[in-house]
Amino acid sequence: MLVVDVISQMSQAQTSYVLVFHEQELVGILTETDVVRAIGNRTLFENITVAEAMTQPVITISKADAEQISIVMQKFHQHDLCHLPVMDNNELIGVITRSNVLRVLYSMGVHSEIENLSLVDINARNHAKHMLELQAVITRNMAEGICLVRATDGIIVYANPKFETMFGYDIGELTDRHVSIVNYEDEHTTAEDVNQAIRAAVLRHGEATYEVHNVKKDGTPFWCRATTSVFEHPEYGKVLVAVQQDITEHKQAEDKLQKSLKEKEVLLKEIHHRVKNNLGIVSSLLQMQCRRTQEPQVTSILLDSQNRIASIALIHEKLYRSEDLANINFAQYIPDLVTHLFDSYNTSSSLVKLYLQIEDVGLDIESAIPCGLIVNELVSNALKYAFTNNQAGEILVKLYEHEHQLTLIVQDNGVGLPLDFESKRRKTLGINLIEGLVKQLRGSIEINSQQGTQFKINLKKG
Template sequence: MIAQNMAEGICLVGATDGTIVYANPKFEQMFGYNPGELVGRNVSVVNYQDEQIDPHEVARLLMQEILTRGEATYEILNVNKDGTPFWCRATTSLFGHPEYGNVLVGVHQDITERKQVEEKIQASLTEKEVLLKEIHHRVKNNLGIVSGLLQMQLRRTQDTQAAAILRDSQNRIASIALVHEKLYRSEDLANVDFAQYIADLTAYLFGSYNIRANQIRLYTQITEVGLDIERAVPFGLIINELISNALKHAFPGDRPGEIEVRLVQDTPDTLTLLVRDNGVGLPPDFDIQHTKTLGMSLIQGLAKQLRGAITIHSHLGTEFKISFRR
């Protein structure tokens, strides 16, 4: 019989009662049995057993699956005769045997070594994920300390211009800290969920500038999109600057108004951010290329870092549009 000399472990199991009717030498060797010792025993004898796993139930479910589909490939935790557990990869098919009738033919390979390597890799990845989360957490906390120090200084500052600078700096730090907060709490350590990020950042900024809910209304349309940290930080800073500028300058004298924030994916590779308000608009002579304010300089520099293009319109308010490739 060809199966006698095969490198894989092969066994034949009765399709009606689950009894082993044949096992080749390699199968017997894999499971630690003497020649012919497995014949006549229920196949569940080779399945692993503990408090959670019933070997008879495992065998029954596998047979049911194979009889229904005609074939199945699976990885299974088996047990040696001496009780040592080990992993096998098996392919089992339904076959009409001239001597034994309908049997399940199982071809088994010992994959214990591969499983151990996979477990080590997984443990290493898990350890690195925990470390990355801890790093993001600590960065966020350290930025929180810096923000707290600025807040303390802000409370002791009588100069309104200096206070405004401190508040702007505090908000910029908050936009960066929020990126690390999102990554720390995310299952995906590679990308920031920007829909939730923008919602949280805008809520923070409205609170920072003491904006009443009925004074300025916020409308958002945010595509579900993730950005890696290299893009998330500058992009978050751009959003911070644009919304902060609108809150500070677009609606003087408690003038009511609206701010719209949209993030849309134009193509699979292109994102467009649009921040629009219906406030007083920009000065007639405004030119972003020659502005000397830190906020506008930041927006230009960060957009360049993202390889983005800025478009500005000032009609019935102000609209900033920044498109960049993901």
């Protein structure tokens, strides 16, 4: 801190010294003498810091020695002091000044007995006076508006200049006015309703922090963030001390941001809708091509491609219909996807029973699309190959989360994998696609073909 700043505070508080503390330890004292000395030693006075100008180390006196005026006078004379801090167990309890000593000696008379006179009480009162004066200066010059409202009748008994200018009033104009004059009212709530709600909350809890819609003298509404506390004032009794800060610009910026986010949300939903529609067009083209071909193998390939596109389109459909544009709820997605696959392969639900055990797991779009494709491939394979000759069976799809890891299980009780599965594994598009997607999601895959077929896939979430 610069000396010029401290001088202004000293002048306003009408004190001739400032004590300097570091981590609650008294490390220096800056007096008017120190200031004069600093001015004489430096040309650029405005750049002098308190640490450079203050007196250190500080000469102090114990509480016991301060009880003896003769010892006090000896300290002043020996060290040529104007101020003498009084310490009790390393704690400051007061400061004796030379003027204190002179006033006491004058009141006693020249021939009075002075050996047992204590100056600590005199200084304590003097120090308290300075502190009150300093607090008054701070209150007047705070960046926040402060007002004191009498709790009994809601009358403003004090408002600092910042409070009054913030509301568009002249200095002193709000004093003796009812506090509801600064509260905004509309067709639903009166100004007195606002005041009573705040008053009740503060008196109930002793303190309340809130945002309040206020109104200026000229009728302009604006927003404030306020903290109000209960205080027992020696003159006014119980008062509510309100500290308010104008947050109108912050609220306007917040509203603008919310509006912008809403616009982006609408735009994003529209994008997902259009992507879903475009994928639907591609799927329709494949379906048309499928109807025109006479080759069963080509028809099967086109149908698989249609289902893969459908699994992606369903992701975008879920997103644009959802309130949450960031995550897909797989507890809703997987049943819809599997139902589509049953319809696509003309599989009767009475012949092949479907069992779903899906937890409420949310995935972002980057994870949802590959995970959806994996479910599509595994369920499609089960429907196509697990149950031959209209054999009845069961398919289980299970998804759960444990310790930031997702586990997906697709299991059937069909004929199992063919004996040459391992040799053909690398040549099969579906299996290659599954393994590539699992790798993309930093996961692992386990295949069990003891009783039917089970694919167990572990994926890292996030």
